[in-house]
Amino acid sequence: MYTLVTDTTCSFTYDPKNNTHTARYKTGTTFKLVYFYNSGYDAVASTEFKVE
Known part of the structure; x- marks a missing residue:
């Protein structure tokens, strides 16, 4: 997903109603977000997060 970075901050919103790949995003699953420049x-940066 592409997003704009402003003042070293970025955000994105996941809306399950618009999810076309329901098998990919399950509660309790850990994902890795990588920021490419x-x-x-x-x-240049990465972090892991968990879907709850």
């Missing part, structure tokens, strides 16, 4: 060529 320079048109997606440089991975």
Whole structure:
């Protein structure tokens, strides 16, 4: 998902009503978010998060 970074902060919203891949996003699953810069060529940050 593409998002705009402003003042070192970005956000995105996941709406389950718009989910076309329901098997991918399950409660209790851990995901990794990776921030790519320079048109997606440089991975500069990452973090893991859990869907609750």
